[in-house]
Amino acid sequence: EDQVTQSPEALRLQEGESSSLNCSYTVSGLRGLFWYRQDPGKGPEFLFTLYSAGEEKEKERLKATLTKKESFLHITAPKPEDSATYLCAVQAGNNDMRFGAGTRLTVKP
Amino acid sequence: GAGVSQSPSNKVTEKGKDVELRCDPISGHTALYWYRQSLGQGLEFLIYFQGNSAPDKSGLPSDRFSAERTGGSVSTLTIQRTQQEDSAVYLCASSLVTGNYEQYFGPGTRLTVT
Numbered sequence A: 001e002d003q004v005t006q007s008p009e010a011l012r013l014q015e016g017e018s019s020s021l022n023c024s025y026t027v028s029g030l031r032g033l034f035w036y037r038q039d040p041g042k043g044p045e046f047l048f049t050l051y052s053a054g055e056e057k058e059k060e061r062l063k064a065t066l067t068k069k070e071s072f073l074h075i076t077a078p079k080p081e082d083s084a085t086y087l088c089a090v091q092a093g094n095n096d097m098r099f100g101a102g103t104r105l106t107v108k109p
Numbered sequence B: 001g002a003g004v005s006q007s008p009s010n011k012v013t014e015k016g017k018d019v020e021l022r023c024d025p026i027s028g029h030t031a032l033y034w035y036r037q038s039l040g041q042g043l044e045f046l047i048y049f050q051g052n053s054a055p056d057k058s059g060l061p062s063d064r065f066s067a068e069r070t071g072g073s074v075s076t077l078t079i080q081r082t083q084q085e086d087s088a089v090y091l092c093a094s095s096l097v098t099g100n101y102e103q104y105f106g107p108g109t110r111l112t113v114t
Helices: none
Strands: A003-007 A010-014 A019-026 A032-038 A045-050 A056-059 A062-066 A070-075 A084-091 A097-099 A103-108 B005-007 B010-013 B019-024 B031-037 B043-050 B065-069 B075-079 B088-095 B109-113
Touching: A003 A084, A003 A097, A010 A019, A019 A032, A019 A084, A032 A062, A032 A070, A045 A056, A045 A062, A070 A084, A097 B043, B005 B088, B010 B019, B019 B088, B019 B109, B031 B075, B043 B065, B043 B075, B075 B088
Parallel strands: A010 A103, B010 B109
Antiparallel strands: A003 A019, A019 A070, A032 A045, A032 A084, A056 A062, A062 A070, A084 A097, A084 A103, B005 B019, B019 B075, B031 B043, B031 B088, B065 B075, B088 B109
């Protein structure tokens, strides 16, 4: 069965303290791995799509990487406005996206 | 441009009543998804529509749940005889499927069954 596991469940950082969020997956026929950001009371906001192992994508302080078993979302010098829940999702050969439970990030000033 | 919209934003209903949740996708997006998000949980896939093809209903948790998409655009998710465990945020997303699977989400409908 396809599975997506995110760790840690929650992460508290000081402003400027870089760290990484992990998304490990077991899926056959990966078509894409997606990262989303979700603020309280809002729908998820698309960040990145990664399609193959070795691929990297960057946006401002965020960088996403992909291997055959996991993806990392690296946050460099985070700011309080980066506080949110970060969701990882995988799309396999079927039509549905399978989401992880998310990592709730808090960045303290 | 306009994003995905959902209505109502909040719905409180009594156990046993039927509810309808509406989703207006981004214009031109052929794929539409419904998800359920319970408190502190990840998103649970419910149903997927792609153009005029038969929907993928594999995620619907019971036969009390159904959805339709009229004219390839607006979608309605119906929950019959609501139960307390149906309380959750129901999210809709749309995407351009061809060569691009990025999904754009609406703000969700928070359903509370009392």
